[in-house]
Amino acid sequence: MPRSEPAAADRAEPLEAKVSRLLSGRALVMVGMMGAGKSSIGRRLANRLGMPFVDADVEIERAANQTISEIFDRHGEAYFRDGERRVIQRLLDGKPKVLATGGGAFVNAETRAAIQDDGAISIWLKADRDVLMSRVKRRSNRPLLKTGDPEATMDRLIAERYPLYAEATIQVQSRDVAHDVVIDDILAALADHLDQQAPADA
Numbered sequence: 391m392p393r394s395e396p397a398a399a400d401r402a403e404p405l406e407a408k409v410s411r412l413l414s415g416r417a418l419v420m421v422g423m424m425g426a427g428k429s430s431i432g433r434r435l436a437n438r439l440g441m442p443f444v445d446a447d448v449e450i451e452r453a454a455n456q457t458i459s460e461i462f463d464r465h466g467e468a469y470f471r472d473g474e475r476r477v478i479q480r481l482l483d484g485k486p487k488v489l490a491t492g493g494g495a496f497v498n499a500e501t502r503a504a505i506q507d508d509g510a511i512s513i514w515l516k517a518d519r520d521v522l523m524s525r526v527k528r529r530s531n532r533p534l535l536k537t538g539d540p541e542a543t544m545d546r547l548i549a550e551r552y553p554l555y556a557e558a559t560i561q562v563q564s565r566d567v568a569h570d571v572v573i574d575d576i577l578a579a580l581a582d583h584l585d586q587q588a589p590a591d592a
Contacts, residue, residue, distance in 0.1 A: 405577040406438050412584035413439075415486045419505050421496040421555055422515035423547065425525035426564045427572070428490040431515060435573050436488035446491045450477050458492075475501055482508040493547070497554050511583070513576060514558035519548060521565060559583060 403411075418435070420428035429445050436443035450473055451457055461470045475498050481489055482504050489510075495501050496512065505512050517525075523544055537543045555561070560579045564572060 405574070405581055406440075409577055409580045409584065410439050410441075412581070412587075413486065413511075415484075417482065417484075417486060417508060417510040418488045418580075419482075419496075419510045419512045420488065420490045420515060421512050421558055422493065422564065423517060423522055423544075423551065423555075424493040425522040426493075426515040426517045427525075427569075428515055431564070431569055431572055431576070432488045432490040434569050435576060438573060438577070439488070442485075442487045444481055444487050444489050446474065446478050446481060446489060446495060449481060450474055450492075453477055471498065474498075479504045482510060484508060493551070496558070497551055502554075502557060511560070511580065512558035513580075514555045514561040515564040515572075516552075516555070516561050517564040519544060522548075 418432075418439075418441070420432040420435075422428055429447075432445075433443045447458055450461075450470075454461055454473060456464070458470070461473070471494060474492060474495055478489075478491060478495055478501050481487075491501075496505075496514075502512075523541060526540075526544075560576075560583050562572060562575045562579055
């Protein structure tokens with residue numbers, strides 16, 4: 391008796407392979423609040439897709455030869471934002487990569503336009519306020535939270551930034567689970583988005 395064909399599910403293309411194929415060399419840009427996991431998730435996502443990973447904050451510090459906190463303290467936020475915008479535009483060079491951006495980067499209209507012009511796909515890691523606060527309290531290098539009331543500052547930033555983050559290509563909930571669970575969510579969302587964008591004969 392001839393062996394039956396494997397079930398369709400068994401023949402299904404792995405998500406990583408499908409996303410890599412449909413990306414066609416485009417970049418993925420991680421956006422979201424401080425503490426959302428853009429760098430930690432982005433690095434692991436890049437590894438699973440076999441893509442380079444770049445952290446915009448690291449590149450900014452390298453270009454300025456100063457830490458982010460030092461830039462804020464010595465020059466102020468406006469100076470930092472201008473440098474951040476220029477560094478991200480340099481990094482959007484049409485080459486495939488996963489790029490983690492700082493929390494305020496996507497708020498800049500020029501940066502959002504540059505991401506779109508590059509053909510990159512922006513991924514908003516959306517996290518609840520309590521999750522963000524529990525994470526950022528573990529680190530002391532958050533210049534925007536060096537205030538008398540960090541919780542109020544976080545609430546203000548969420549109110550200001552979430553409507554702009556919502557312009558990202560896709561959004562995925564960042565939560566306190568294993569990183570690979572969130573990455574699986576990202577890959578599934580990317581596959582759905584890219585499927586919709588692909589030509590019918592792709």
